[in-house]
Amino acid sequence: MRYSSNHKAETRKRIIGEASRRFRKDGVEGTGLVPLMKALGLTHGGFYAHFASKDALVEASLASAAEQAFERWPEPRDSDELLAFVASYLSPEHRDNPDEGCPLPSLCAELGLRGSPSDTSDIVVQRMTQRLEGAELRSAPPERSLVALAAMVGAITLARAVKDPAASDQILAAVRSAIRAPSQET
């Protein structure tokens, strides 16, 4: 089976795409290479033509998930876009679809307890924080956006863990309105 010159690169991309979705949905430990390759119509033996190990795939998938998050939530250009970003991040849709969502709530906890070799988390935190330094908040202390990010990540994490749907919605709504109107918090 000889393929076109970029066939291998495309297969590699397909593996990363499927893996980055599964890692976010089921966790790294919960995702097996055999079912992963099978879902792509391939056999598991071929995996090692593309990656040296599962860890290498984790690294590549995390970077890909980060890139996807940066595209989904680009740098806001004004305060309206900033609030739209926050609303989208804290939406029930994002809560209910971790496989397409931000890797921070889905993968941080797992990579935090394993001694992750990558510093992709650092980069994602940094760039997501930058995106929150928008418009009318620019006069705020620089940690303000870090607090907002922590609240957003915590809200999604808790909203996914809580069983009661009303309580879950309430967590998202509370953080959404707190970031929307921080001056009325006290």
Place this chain on the structure above:
Amino acid sequence: MRYSSNHKAETRKRIIGEASRRFRKDGVEGTGLVPLMKALGLTHGGFYAHFASKDALVEASLASAAEQAFERWPEPRDSDELLAFVASYLSPEHRDNPDEGCPLPSLCAELGLRGSPSDTSDIVVQRMTQRLEGAELRSAPPERSLVALAAMVGAITLARAVKDPAASDQILAAVRSAIRAPSQET
């Protein structure tokens, strides 16, 4: 080997104690029953005299970790105690010792993606939120303490995942000071 009448109950407690530490440190999937029992000086076969399944142990350990968190951070009686609670929760010590810490940052993500059968998360969220409704914040909207909890859980999660120690400390400090002085946030 016949033992004193409460020997079995004590062994059960020891299993739960060790498990609740390991689950928080290494995750549920990352904790095997064989090494767990071995660490207690027992063989793995005896496990099923105490629990019907690993899932039953997860349930019991989560409840135990929650109870431990409620004891470590009891209901604050005034605003000083409330700030001490927040400072303790957001301390480097808590970040660096997940095995003795709050189960929300360590276990929520993992139990969130598996369809957890327990509603212990709901209870922990509810009771930790109550503890943040202290003193001078009582006039604030009720969601205020929910936002604080989300920020605290998110901060610990991120601080554990980030590689750069300075960045990790910064996340904790930012949320700490934001909760300490919410009126100066804007």
Place this chain on the structure above:
DNA sequence: TGTACATCAGTGAACGCGCGTTCACTGATGTAC
């Protein structure tokens, strides 16, 4: 244009390992007589 060969993405069987779970058994102790 036609043949022989090299390439290499993907195949599929096999590996050792640790997992959760089962089960026949052990043996020190409390109880019955």
Place this chain on the structure above:
DNA sequence: TGTACATCAGTGAACGCGCGTTCACTGATGTAC
């Protein structure tokens, strides 16, 4: 006080399974002549 027996927490070998990884092989295609 002494013996026979029942109890039952814990033992340890075994189970089937899925995991990550290895490796000899396949076979359609591009290239060389």
